[in-house]
Amino acid sequence: MAKSEIIVGLDVGTTKVCAVVGEVTKNGVELSGHGISPCQGLQKGIVVDIDATVLAIEEAIEMAQQATGFQIRSVAVGITGQHIQSFNSRGSIEIERFRDITAEDVEQAKEAAQRIDIPAGREIIHSIPRAFRIDGHEGVRRPIGMTGTHLEVEMHIVTAETSFLQNLIKCVHQADLSIIPGGIILEPLATAEAVLSAEERELGVALVDIGGGTSDVALFRGGGVFHTSVIPVGGNHVTNDLAVGLRVARNEAERIKLEHGTALDEGIEELEAITVTPLGQPADETVRIPKRLIPEIVHPRMEELFELVADEIDRADATHQLPAGLVVSGGGSQLPGTLEVASRVLGMPVRLGAPLDPAAATSALSGPSFATGVGLVTYAARYARYARQREGQLLEGLFAGIGRWLRGLLSR
Ligand SMILES: Nc1ncnc2c1ncn2[C@@H]1O[C@H](COP(=O)(O)OP(=O)(O)OP(=O)(O)O)[C@@H](O)[C@H]1O
Ligand SMILES: [Mg+2]
Known part of the structure; x- marks a missing residue:
């Protein structure tokens, strides 16, 4: 039998490390098991004790291997902590008249949006295209193949402090694991993947993951993320x-x-x-x-925590842009009364966010503390599909270019 491709999400949390194994199928990714181990190596989302963190990772991975029978060699790992910063950046390019927009044009516009000064000691961990604009027309989702002379992209850029990032990577490597391409994922983005519906993200929704040491916030609208931040209260x-x-x-x-x-x-x-x-x-x-x-x-x-969430929503100018309300996940969301306090402070509809995946919902991963681990698998699987598609489009564009060049040569 052919070996299955697996994707493993590693949620290195302040209270626990959780490894979730997903098997890649032709319909997406199917959860096949997990391992979990208490972790004392982090404070407020940051590694403060490498040995304790490595030990917890090894234990969680060993459990996940025993539960699924798969050999785990690489993972997608979640990152959080107050050192995370995010902002939106625009980039644009001009396109010659009467030509369709290509994958390469999109790449160039994205590169322009990423040409920004990042302070020393920080690095970009995500640059996610949020929305495209063609000749001033908003709301374009897939610009490839459309016609226009001015292509603009808005990207959500997330940066992390290099030293904190390196310590997390060190822990993963010392546990004899490698990190898959695109496999360093901001935790609230992973969590969102597990607990939010596409409709909520389209309409406008806030997500708060109340963990042990931090509460991670992400705001979505028009299908994409536009604000992320980490509150140091959990x-x-x-x-x-x-x-x-x-x-x-x-x-x-x-x-x-x-x-x-x-x-x-x-x-x-x-x-x-x-x-x-x-x-x-x-x-x-x-x-x-x-x-x-x-x-x-x-x-x-709890009131203080949701006031800080309200401040974040204010800071993002999003008070009236979240009609789908607030979704609360993370172990801390299980405290009775949490949803009521949230809705009183924020004045918006609030619901609990547990993993939506049917396999997770009927397994030991059904609780809101596992949302990040489950989301890491889904996010990484989607990233891998997107990377393959983008490569394909760039290659197609390259061949189309060579074809045009050859036709040009032959018609001389
Ligand atoms: N039933 C419950 N009632 C109240 N609090 C709970 C309950 N279950 C778990 N918690 C709390 O949830 C927190 C842990 O949540 P979670 O497992 O999401 O954190 P983590 O991912 O390890 O941490 P972080 O995301 O901050 O790095 C702890 O503070 C724990 O006390
Ligand atoms: Mg967590």
């Missing part, structure tokens, strides 16, 4: 607030959050109490505290 901040506010150890605060956490006091009885172990006490030395204390501590943090 579910771990809620845990820390509970640890400080209730005077308990971090582990105990995490347990309390998972068992009793909520951002809202609605539905909690006046005298309802929970049992906790105070800081520095043995596990069986417990006390009872009012459950109402929990939303009192958690609510302001």
Whole structure:
């Protein structure tokens, strides 16, 4: 039997590393299994301990290999952190009259949009064409084959700090893995691939992935991304607030959050109490505290988080451009009351974003914490198809050019 082609998404998160394996089929990519391992090597999305990160990657990959029977040698890896910056850039070219626009013209316009000064110590990780304009006419999706004299492209450019990027790459390499072409992917872009519908992206939608250390934001309109940013607040901040506010150890605060956490006091009885172990006490030395204390501590943090999301939407001038509302994913989105707080702060419709892929939805990958891992596979598969198509178009253009040249020679 022929060997299957596989694509592996590696989500190196602040709380866990998740490796998702997808098998390439003629209809796209089918999820075939995953591995997951807790990770202590990152803070706020940034690698701070290479050995711990490598260990977690090796464990997640080993589990994914055992689950699927595939040998994993290369991956697409997600990147996040506050060092990520993004902006939109335009580039244009003039085209001779009465000639169809070719793949090469599009490449040249894209190159013009990428001719920008990137500060030292930073590098481009994505340049995504958002929209084309031909002779001032907006909204062109596929310019190849159209006629016009002025082709303009708007690109969404994402840059990362080289040292943080290199540390992540180092971890992947030290785990004996290589990175596939185009395989360094901004996490919210991958997550979007897994949880947003094409209609939402077309209409205008905001995505927030609440992880452990960061919340990643991406805004889409007209089918493409136009704003990305990373907010350095995630579910771990809620845990820390509970640890400080209730005077308990971090582990105990995490347990309390998972068992009793909520951002809202609605539905909690006046005298309802929970049992906790105070800081520095043995596990069986417990006390009872009012459950109402929990939303009192958690609510302001979640409100702050969505106010920061509102600031981002404001910064992108997108307040009235997101009719499909907000989609919230990531492990942190599972905290009860999150969606209500989001909708109160932002005044827009809000829904939970778990992977839409039917294979993910019916498997252990169904939760919102796996959206990034699943999305990395889908994003990388789409990128590979796009790269092949672009190569084909450029080659076709080259042959058409040679054909024209030959015809020109023969007709002399
Ligand atoms: N049921 C739950 N209720 C509340 N919080 C939860 C729940 N399950 C997970 N979390 C929180 O979700 C966070 C982890 O989310 P996720 O797995 O998406 O993070 P990550 O990808 O490792 O981190 P990052 O994306 O920031 O690098 C933790 O803070 C965890 O406490
Ligand atoms: Mg994450």
